[in-house]
Amino acid sequence: MQIRNIERVLVFRELNGEVFTLEKIAREYPIDPAGTLDYYGFGEENVRHFHQKGSALNDNHRKVLDDLLASLRASDRDEMTYLFVLSPYELKGPFEFVAANMDVVRALAVQLNGYQAAARGRGKRLNVVVRYASEMNDAGGRSYQGDPCAFVPSFIAVRGVFAEHAPRILFSFSPALRADLDVPKIADYWPGDEYVDIVGATWYVHGEKQRVLGMQHVRDYFLTSLARGKPFAVDEFGGALGESDEDIYRDNDVMLEAMLHELEALALQNVTFKYGTIFLDDGKYGVDATLRFLAPCRKREDAGR
Numbered sequence: 001m002q003i004r005n006i007e008r009v010l011v012f013r014e015l016n017g018e019v020f021t022l023e024k025i026a027r028e029y030p031i032d033p034a035g036t037l038d039y040y041g042f043g044e045e046n047v048r049h050f051h052q053k054g055s056a057l058n059d060n061h062r063k064v065l066d067d068l069l070a071s072l073r074a075s076d077r078d079e080m081t082y083l084f085v086l087s088p089y090e091l092k093g094p095f096e097f098v099a100a101n102m103d104v105v106r107a108l109a110v111q112l113n114g115y116q117a118a119a120r121g122r123g124k125r126l127n128v129v130v131r132y133a134s135e136m137n138d139a140g141g142r143s144y145q146g147d148p149c150a151f152v153p154s155f156i157a158v159r160g161v162f163a164e165h166a167p168r169i170l171f172s173f174s175p176a177l178r179a180d181l182d183v184p185k186i187a188d189y190w191p192g193d194e195y196v197d198i199v200g201a202t203w204y205v206h207g208e209k210q211r212v213l214g215m216q217h218v219r220d221y222f223l224t225s226l227a228r229g230k231p232f233a234v235d236e237f238g239g240a241l242g243e244s245d246e247d248i249y250r251d252n253d254v255m256l257e258a259m260l261h262e263l264e265a266l267a268l269q270n271v272t273f274k275y276g277t278i279f280l281d282d283g284k285y286g287v288d289a290t291l292r293f294l295a296p297c298r299k300r301e302d303a304g305r
Helices: 022-028 044-053 058-073 096-100 100-119 149-166 186-188 208-228 252-269
Strands: 006-015 035-042 078-086 125-132 170-173 202-206 230-239 273-281
Touching: 006 022, 006 078, 006 096, 006 100, 035 044, 035 096, 035 273, 044 100, 058 078, 058 100, 058 125, 078 096, 078 100, 078 208, 078 273, 096 100, 096 149, 096 170, 096 186, 096 252, 100 125, 100 149, 125 149, 149 170, 149 186, 202 252, 208 230, 208 252, 230 252
Parallel strands: 006 035, 006 273, 035 078, 078 125, 125 170, 202 230, 230 273
Antiparallel strands: none
8 A cells, every 4th residue: 555645654663672773674574664763761870870971971972963964875765764752750749850850851952953964964854853752641651740830841942952053954743542441631732832733643453342442542533633733643553453362462463454544534624734654662562562554665757865
């Protein structure tokens, strides 16, 4: 199938702790990924690394970025997209911890801006999108979630630092879309039109029982967000039919194909996406995924579109 209303398909693949390079993804799946994502835990470990080493990005993050930049330079694409998932990780006062370490936020902005400049120096474009405190509406998840009163001012503050030091970097508003989460409550977390560049989301459907409501929630979210006049994206999506311990890993492709059809159907209502990130891991969201239902790698004359 072709995904007509998703401009760029990104892929994140992790297996046994190894994050796949774009080249490895392209070898294992019939897709030419236009970028990937990376996770950054804003916690004591990375803050300590910054004060000891002078780099807010640790070795793992620099490796992912270096690989991405090398892939971009070697390809005939004009641009690729990198999602930087910036997550407050401290168990107590996660947003307060970020506020107390804004020098690290500033350093992150400067370093990521440097990678964008390096791409421009080679006549390429590296789109960087920051997902700050993503899935903030999932109260049963990480420590920072379920608290719109704390999320909104923190999002605005972090966005302001990036706007000053890395003006080309975009920020995604990225709640969780699942069958068990109410879509109307997401509005409580909206920080304001001036602070959001992309209306995104993570979307997961685990099991046939979640399928109908999970599909309905993605439709409701993006259709009600049309009035915001912002570009759309699916920051992550993953699916599996299995529900029990015995079949938890089965039929990723079946659910992923159904989810992509749901996204494509939104084109009839003028919903298009800047990017969509297929999330594959060694858990329930990727073990048997082949992505064979997707079109093969694009022809070279289409690269960079």
